[in-house]
Amino acid sequence: MVTKLKEVDAVIVGLGWTGGILAKELAEAGMKVVALERGQMRTTANDYSVPNIRDELRYVIRHDLMMDTARDTLTVRNNPGQEALPMRRLGSFLPGDVVGGSGVHWSGHTWRWTDMEFKVRSMYEERYGKNFIPGDMTIQDWGITYAELEPFYDRFEYTAAISGKAGNIKGQIQAGGNPFEAPRARDYPLPPLTPILASTMFDKAAKDAGYHPFPRPSANASRAYTNPDGAKFGACQYCGYCQRFGCEANAKGSPHVAVIPFAMKSPNFELRTSSWATKVLKDSTGKKVTGVAYTNVLTGEEFEQPAGVVLLCAYVLNNVHLMLTSGIGAPYDPAAGTGVVGKNYCYQTGAGATLFFEDRHFNPFMNAGGSNYTMDDFNINWSFDRGPHGFLGGYNVGAGFNTALPIGYRPVPQGTPQWGKAWKQATAKHYQMAMNIGASGSVMANRANFLDLDPTYKNAFGQPLMRMTFDYKDNEHKMGRHAADTVNRIARSMNPTAMNAATARTDPWTVVPYQSTHNTGGAIMGTNPRESALNKYLQSWDCHNLFVVGANAFAHNASYNPTGPVGALAYWTADAIKNRYIKNPGPLAPA
């Protein structure tokens, strides 16, 4: 039996960064808000405190804060001709599964994506002509501009305690920052983190080669900080347990520190944990949604929560899954090129080198999530001519450690035996004398990369698993080779004693090992309902009282980490709902 509950103004599915921001903003604006979170409440004092949080096996290897694939997962394949099979355990990416979502266990790297992404098709067509874009590359403009989003980037950076150095304030290039960034109104709220040895060595080598390295902007507070809402952050302790852990010092910009406590303070807000959303409900016209059906996973009881506005704020993949299982929007058909839900799923690529120096002591266990240096000379630098290289997109190059713990990080030169005395000697010798240089690359949307429902496999609620069809295409192979060449050239200029060179990822994408939790697309924003599921306010073209907030809205994937625009878009959407939608409910953009 399904229990129908009393209607509220807004129901939010998923309480991570986007759900947390929207819960706070809408509740403070006077709306009655309920959030449904499938995971449990976890707090810094009770769950992320020393010494128990310092457990690599529990948090990194056994995925204590991540989604439980026994209950729900997806099927994967490289192309539409293959049979998809279940991802039976986590590997390539790690969605979070607690209050705070992936915002608890992220590293904090926070970027401003620019018009090079938002106007991707127009910019490449204008400069290189229509024929430069391969026929199967389904990139399209996002319908939003950097100028529109700038105040919301600023809002997110000041909320999430970003440490960094501006490179461009109102058009004035700033020494020490990223000279290629788009103009910002003001600097970051906190100065950059203290660089570690690997970062300073990379900084020098990149500068010597004529590039423009800078400290990576990151949500690790370089000193104690209070955000504009009053959330208090401790100073980062460079503990080396950042990515995949909750922060013991409250120094990481995380939703359970930065925004959720303020939603919880509001009498207009109610959080229901262990609440698994199974369906978005529609009215008889199909033009409006009426609420969300969910199951209490502690009791098995089923509920319907009616609401005036529904906000899907779960992980990218779960938002798209709910759209598909709820029958909202036309599913994407790659053969016909029609439909929108599931379209333009993207991932990221990369290439990395390991450098060994006989006389160095890198202390790889001593770092912040973002104490890295990065360069964007082959990324958002539009004067880098892609023409001769024949690819679209770009890659950033960086160095520095991020959670280099010993089950997972024990660098040895290629060819070292895998066990025995020789393995032990090589492992002991090289642990302290190695550093990495890595490139992270964009992935352009492709007609054959998409999400839909699997015909065979089911989750614990009897619903079809989502099916992911993805592989790297020729564009990414070309860019990967260019990136590997750049990484190796910089690495060799540093004269390492030994080196494991970078190579491009040209094998099929694989679900193991871990690569990146930067999945994007599937319910994308755009300029019209034929090409996108959402308008520029992340509002469903089909049902105007449904908003789908997260990296699902990205029409393709950049080389950057996604959380900057994810946070900015959440504030942008909150602003549109508070100041326009609730006064006059209806489509916020013309179809």
Place this chain on the structure above:
Amino acid sequence: MSDAKMSDPNLARRDFLKGAALGGAAASTALPQAATAQQPAPPAPVPAAYAFLNTREAAFVEALVDHMVPADNLTPKGTDVGLNIYIDRALAGAWGKGDRLYMQGPWKTGTPSQGYQLPLTPSQLYRAGIEATNAFCVKTYAKPFDRLDEKQREEVLLGLSTGKIKFDNGPPAGPFWTMVYQTVMEGMFSDPIHGGNRNKAGWRMIGFPGAIAVHRDNVEKYRDKVFPNDPTSISDMS
């Protein structure tokens, strides 16, 4: 210990264990000065008691971890670091029983890029893989793995790790080896609360400081300098 002794099929397993423990202690007294400063003397041998492994499996795992992590100036041997205990507890616990593993069929082999697709929990795969490896060893050398000499053990592990060994009857060798290797590394480098890395031997070997709380002042103080090698575990701080 000598190869001849390890390969003697008449040597009872318990005697073999006692001998191994003595050998470990004897070896430690001969450590060079620098290494003894780094690794404390091993404590009295802890008798191995198992929650999952049966007698043959225990013999296999003990032989495996002592071969993969032999005693030298860097660490005591695998059983003296508790790798067998780590593996046993991992297999007996939630992970070994399939926690977080999607276990619904249909079951297909798939492509390598689709990852693990066997209808087996880790403890089931470990059990089936040990039996299949021992069957291979008996067929090839007329003895199970734990009775092989060092050279033969090396051949078997190389055969498993390079995909040369294919089991006649049993699970595919690739996923078995991947899991075995991963659990040995987990036992070597995870916090001692999980049963391995006894006396933080794995951490001392590489100079990893363990469950340290703060490094804020150390970033500059120890930039390009050796950090003191005296690791802390979760239980040290509890």
